[in-house]
Amino acid sequence: MKKEALFYTKEKDKVVCTLCPIRCSLKDGQGGVCGVRINHDGILYTYTYGTLVSYAVDPVEKKPLFHYLPSHKTFTIATPGCNLHCKGCQNWEISQVKAKDVIENELFKDVNVPPEYVVEMAVASGSKSISFSYTEPVIFYEYMYETARISKERGLYTIMVTALYIEEEPLTRLLDVIDAFSIDLKFFNDETYRRYSGAKLDPILRNIRKVFGAGKWIELTTLMVPEHLSKDQIESIAKWISEELAPWVPWHISRFFPYYKAKDLPVTPLEDMLYAYEKGKEAGLEYIYLGNIDTDRYEHTYCPSCGEILIRRRIFTVIENRIKGGKCPRCLYEIKGFFEG
Numbered sequence: 377m378k379k380e381a382l383f384y385t386k387e388k389d390k391v392v393c394t395l396c397p398i399r400c401s402l403k404d405g406q407g408g409v410c411g412v413r414i415n416h417d418g419i420l421y422t423y424t425y426g427t428l429v430s431y432a433v434d435p436v437e438k439k440p441l442f443h444y445l446p447s448h449k450t451f452t453i454a455t456p457g458c459n460l461h462c463k464g465c466q467n468w469e470i471s472q473v474k475a476k477d478v479i480e481n482e483l484f485k486d487v488n489v490p491p492e493y494v495v496e497m498a499v500a501s502g503s504k505s506i507s508f509s510y511t512e513p514v515i516f517y518e519y520m521y522e523t524a525r526i527s528k529e530r531g532l533y534t535i536m537v538t539a540l541y542i543e544e545e546p547l548t549r550l551l552d553v554i555d556a557f558s559i560d561l562k563f564f565n566d567e568t569y570r571r572y573s574g575a576k577l578d579p580i581l582r583n584i585r586k587v588f589g590a591g592k593w594i595e596l597t598t599l600m601v602p603e604h605l606s607k608d609q610i611e612s613i614a615k616w617i618s619e620e621l622a623p624w625v626p627w628h629i630s631r632f633f634p635y636y637k638a639k640d641l642p643v644t645p646l647e648d649m650l651y652a653y654e655k656g657k658e659a660g661l662e663y664i665y666l667g668n669i670d671t672d673r674y675e676h677t678y679c680p681s682c683g684e685i686l687i688r689r690r691i692f693t694v695i696e697n698r699i700k701g702g703k704c705p706r707c708l709y710e711i712k713g714f715f716e717g
């Protein structure tokens with residue numbers, strides 16, 4: 377559905393979208409880099425308000441959030457579009473769309489699910505939270521905001537899974553309605569970010585600092601893209617999390633599998649995953665997780681003080697949770713996160 381966008385300015389015969397750092401300057405009829413915001417007669421519209429193309433009930437571990445009410449069910453939604461263009465996107469069929477697709481494609485054009493209905497579905501599914509994910513929720517900002525606002529009125533928690541490539545003002549407003557963030561920190565080098573994803577590093581670091589500083593729960597994920605993410609960058613990411621945020625911020629290191637325009641790249645070698653894990657340890661990070669690999673070791677939460685296994689997981693499923701009152705039952709070390717019981 378077409379709805380006037382919240383963030384834009386008018387300049388002579390153009391409008392400038394101020395939602396994300398790309399700041400598209402659009403003539404009448406033109407669409408932005410994300411494909412879903414279009415200038416019509418001097419008004420910027422979002423074309424994906426209500427265009428619900430994907431929804432599912434997932435364990436929160438799939439987001440991934442490992443320290444945020446472990447094992448609860450989260451109702452997850454997406455609309456088409458993305459402001460990034462990652463070469464190895466796993467959801468490219470719904471993320472890499474053009475405005476023309478959204479307006480004309482049978483899969484999208486007649487879809488209109490109001491936020492109230494999404495929240496009803498979430499409540500009926502028995503979920504404790506609602507997540508905005510699969511594509512990039514920044515580009516369905518207005519739909520996410522309203523859905524999150526109503527969700528909170530209904531007692532649901534709200535989660536955003538995002539690359540956080542957004543301008544400061546919209547992010548500030550979003551902090552009123554989003555409780556937890558799962559954030560991709562893909563690279564630590566502007567050139568690589570630009571070449572692989574079409575984004576810049578600095579706004580992303582600024583935004584992560586802001587969300588963390590606002591006291592929101594955050595967990596970071598780095599996809600180990602071979603031939604793009606260098607060892608230097610891995611080391612820098614680990615140090616940055618530990619020194620600029622805190623050693624207790626969970627870091628998910630995810631194995632890459634070739635998709636979309638990156639089919640020529642190999643699967644991340646296991647030794648590279650272990651290298652990143654060791655660099656995280658050296659940087660003092662307390663909670664490091666390896667994702668997309670099947671092991672009986674790197675998905676668990678360990679007590680940083682005594683080494684006890686506190687939460688045992690296997691492929692995003694919690695097998696056992698021994699945390700009591702937010703503490704290790706053996707040495708009483710405080711485990712950061714949101715835990716029940």
Ligand code: SF4
Nearest residue numbers: 393396399400408410
């Ligand atoms: S949200 Fe879309 S239209 Fe707006 S600046 Fe970013 S890419 Fe351009």
